[in-house]
Amino acid sequence: MNRLALVLGLALLAGCSTVKNSRTRPDYETVDKAQVKRLVVVTQPLPDGKQEVGELWSLIARRYVNQNRDFIAKSNLAVTGTPEDTSFKGLCVENLEGILWLSPEVKRTGKGVEAAVKAQLLRCRDGQEVWAAEAAGSWPSEDDRYKEITAQYTSELGPDVTPYVAPTFRLLSATLDTLPRPQLSEADVEEKIELGE
Known part of the structure; x- marks a missing residue:
């Protein structure tokens, strides 16, 4: 009986969850954990059609993954329109290994905000x-x-x-908490410290 109550309780909690689903490649531990660490964060299309809100999304996400998920997010940007290339290969410059793409839908409602996001971490080497x-x-x-x-x-x-x-931080922190954690070398840790975030 206790087990049934626990399962029902967990199911109810999951039903109220902000995150609808998340998935990580099954080969993450052996392939990407040590190879996809340096990122650029991209928000496209712009949330609520506003450049400054897109910049907010990307900046919150960059800082959050640097502070809470061990990535080395080096830059962030917000781009108008819809992506022509959803692998964002053109942004894979210098030693970047991945793109964290946030595709938001945002609408002001009364004294609040309704928001949804589809987020992806894409490898630079093959998209x-x-x-x-x-x-x-x-x-x-x-x-x-x-x-x-x-x-x-x-x-x-x-x-x-x-x-x-506040709504953006709540949505993105819940979403980004489902990211896996990369494996950092000593040199990576030093590089991360130099970022200062």
């Missing part, structure tokens, strides 16, 4: 998907738990991003 996730939800723009982070991003990117900060 293959390493990881993917889909998530969605609706959150208020004002949330006391995110006051400081809202002030920080508003200061950096301007007041137009203010209503989007």
Whole structure:
């Protein structure tokens, strides 16, 4: 009986989850764990059609994967329109090994934001998907738990991003927490420290 209650409880929790699904390549541990570490974060199309909100998404994601998932996300950008090349090969410059692509749908609603994201981690060498996730939800723009982070991003990117900060952070942190963790060498750790994030 206790086991049934536990299973039902977990099922109910999963039903309320922001993340609808996520997957990692079955060969991740042997192929990509030590090879796909240096990333560029791309948000395309622009969330709610706004450049500054796209920049917010990419910046939050870059910092989050650097601080919480052990990647070395070197840059971030937000691009208008829909991708002509969904492998983003043109962005695989210098020693970048992967693209973290965020494809959002965002809409302001009253005092909040409805948002959904399809996220993919793509290998630079062949454009293959390493990881993917889909998530969605609706959150208020004002949330006391995110006051400081809202002030920080508003200061950096301007007041137009203010209503989007808390909902974006909540959606992206839940989504990016499903990313696998790369294996970093000592040199990688030093490089990561130099990034300062």
